Amino acid sequence: MxxxxxxxxxxxxxxxxxxxxxxxxxxxxxxxxxxxxxxxxxxxxxxxxxxxxxxxxxxxxxxxxxxxxxxxxxxxxxxxNQGEHHDHILCVKCGEVDEFTDEVIEARQDAIAKEMGFEITHHSLYLYGICSACQKK
Amino acid sequence: MxxxxxxxxxxxxxxxxxxxxxxxxxxxxxxxxxxxxxxxxxxxxxxxxxxxxxxxxxxxxxxxxxxxxxxxxxxxxxxxNQGEHHDHILCVKCGEVDEFTDEVIEARQDAIAKEMGFEITHHSLYLYGICSACQKK
DNA sequence: CAAACAATGAAAAAACTTCTCATTATTATT
DNA sequence: AATAATAATGAGAAGTTTTTTCATTGTTTG
Known part of the structure; x- marks a missing residue:
């Protein structure tokens, strides 16, 4: 790197x-x-x-x-900033943070911004939920 | 209402x-x-x-x-909370906030959470950019 | 190596939010 | 309508996170 x-x-x-x-x-x-x-x-x-x-x-x-x-x-x-962009999914119980990327979402975001006349600079997407470990507790 | x-x-x-x-x-x-x-x-x-x-x-x-x-x-x-969920797109210059919803993104979010073993509770998606009015300035 | 200027640490201050506690208001029950 | 039980309130103190100020120190350019 x-x-x-x-x-x-x-x-x-x-x-x-x-x-x-x-x-x-x-x-x-x-x-x-x-x-x-x-x-x-x-x-x-x-x-x-x-x-x-x-x-x-x-x-x-x-x-x-x-x-x-x-x-x-x-x-x-x-x-x-590790080069490739990614989004985050967080556990509301234990605070664990995982990462993911999704081409479909990325593409839709760009399309939406365009539709609405925005020149997109960046975005933030956070999913909140209960991780598999915490579901078992 | x-x-x-x-x-x-x-x-x-x-x-x-x-x-x-x-x-x-x-x-x-x-x-x-x-x-x-x-x-x-x-x-x-x-x-x-x-x-x-x-x-x-x-x-x-x-x-x-x-x-x-x-x-x-x-x-x-x-x-x-107006019933239907929506996401936000914000202008980084003038601060304008617009709203949108996208079924494709919603569906992908649920799928991703499932794949990662999360029971999703909520999410936040913000797109930041320059709105059409500010682009002309 | 010196001059120009930016970066630093410490403390104060600012911005946002929560907590404490004595007082007041709401509610369910007379 | 009055009461008792209890929850909500306002004011200010206090807690968090972040920024600012300013005198001092460090980095860079020539």
Whole structure:
């Protein structure tokens, strides 16, 4: 996978940015909140302020390095932009998050946006339900 | 449209609840935040506390009287549950919100949830883009 | 290596939401 | 219509999440 070049994105190469990036790369399957990342940094003995974490995440989002999600939790979570887009399905009981993609849905979304005169920039689709493990409890 | 019977829903019929309901009914095409509703009440000369507005909205959500949405704004917005489900398309420039429904997408969502072993409870789909009016600017 | 300027940490502040608690209102029952 | 039981309310405090401010530090370009 191609390394992310901060300089090319107009961002100075600083320790906080590299550290946040490292945390995200180490947790590619997770959806981390700003607080999660901040705690992970503290545990690694890094001295990065929470405000900086928020700033860096916002910059990374604008640079399309990562995606921000608003699950029904009250705070944002982030994941590295891994090239192929995907959507999410979440368990309302245990909080598990799975991913999926569906060509049919993608195509319909584009068609709908076109019909309604919108130039689509992005979308968010979250399915909420009870996962198989929680159904058995 | 059938009037909403708070009593049948296990909610006592109180002035704040009726007033919030009236605001929502008067703005069926809008997506109002708790603050919006609170301000609308103040402007109507009603003496309702913000905490009550939040409480009532949460109760209405649980009673399925309304839907809560988490657009990419950082706060919840609400709209009366008008029977038929619909999704949303939002303009990232002017903030306009339009609605749509698509049988194909609905069906695929159910199929995907089933495939993944989920018992689906609800979903949220938001398309973001630039509306036709803003494209011309 | 120095100057220009952007990034940082810490703390304060802002924005949104929930909680606490004393008071008031609603309801079912007289 | 009055009462008792109980739920709802308003005000403010407090909790969360996020942004801003500002003095200091770090990065980059030439």
């Amino acid at each position: 191609g390394k992310i070049d901060l300089k090319k994105l107009g961002l100075k190469v600083t320790l906080p940015r590299l550290k946040v990036l490292a945390i995200l790369e180490r947790n590619q399957r997770e959806h981390l909140s700003a607080e999660d990342i901040y705690k992970a940094l503290l545990e690694s003995g890094e001295d990065v302020g929470l405000a900086t974490v928020y700033r860096v995440l916002t910059q990374f989002e604008q640079a399309d390095i990562l995606n921000r999600h608003h699950f029904a939790e009250g705070h944002s979570v982030f994941e590295l | 059938g009037k909403i019977d708070l009593k049948k829903l296990g909610l006592k019929v109180t002035l704040p609840r009726l007033k919030v309901l009236a605001i929502l009914e008067r703005n069926q095409r809008e997506h109002l935040s708790a603050e919006d509703i609170y301000k609308a009440l103040l402007e109507s000369g009603e003496d309702v506390g913000l905490a009550t507005v939040y409480r009532v909205l949460t109760q209405f959500e649980q009673a399925d009287i309304l839907n809560r949405h988490h657009f990419a704004e950082g706060h919840s917005v609400f709209e009366l």
